[in-house]
Amino acid sequence: MTTLRETKRISLPLGQATSAGVIEGYASLFGVADTGGDIVMPGAFARTLMKRGAAGVKLLWQHNAAEPIGVWTSLIEDSKGLKAAGHLDLSVARAREALSLIRSGAVDGLSIGFRAKQAAIDKTSGVRRLSEIDLWEISVVTFPMAPQARIDAVKRTPLATTDTQRAMLCRLKAQEASLRLQHRLQSLALRIGC
Template identity: 70%
Template structure:
């Protein structure tokens, strides 16, 4: 009687020193985008004061069902909306995004927002966005504002001892579950 075989990849956890930190500009002030909108300096001030970086979601391609990390810093400077965030490498899509970013295939950033105050120039058709309620910033292939780009990909500092301990506990639980499954298969095969 042949024994039941089960082959699977061993569970892997992200390396503690490989968390992808990205930086760049999600929006530039005074620059028309492909939708004929121009974000004006100060447009994000109230929204950022209300939400903070933690209240703005990091998404993949504006898909609300695919968050890929967290924004750790979002500030307005003289140039535009400067952002820094960390991809959550426990999520497959975030690992894919990091690989594409590091390979140069993806480098766009794009904002998802509600317009609170805007003025449209009748002659040019350009809409000046004076106040924006910022909801999300996405890593995208084609940003509406062509200069909104990721400018740096860094390795995050080593995880805290608490995060390393949590990862170790998860790994121990996965190993225990695999041992249990192996024993169960052995008992099942013994009954046959």
């Protein structure tokens, strides 16, 4: 069992790229040997996903802990591997740069930063099978270790959704203000005995 922090890079082709900064892809593939001689087994991420969830896994640029560029909104193990969906924070300069590089096709890899919790080495082939992984981060990278781990979509958040979200936020703020006013009026009524 290894307690060192490790990284695994994987690549999948990029889909459409827009200015919204929503990205999707496979961060890890099951049953596929990477260039480092490791194979991630199905279910390897189950415990860490239950423990941390998508919000507890950082979205970094090139495994640099000093350069978070967004948040992962969904991490799901399916029959193929660990499918990741996230949102680049476009108020961060590095995230805007990353989006530009993703859209141009210059960068399209995903890579995991993890600790191997359970692993077995095949003595004949030297391949290490990772059966439990403590996932810390998933990075957008230039060169993934697993060539199939790539961002396969950069999606646009439709303007209607953004406008809808703004309208909903305005309604919620108005409701909150109305409730505060109602509470103040009730408090005042109690003070003066009405």
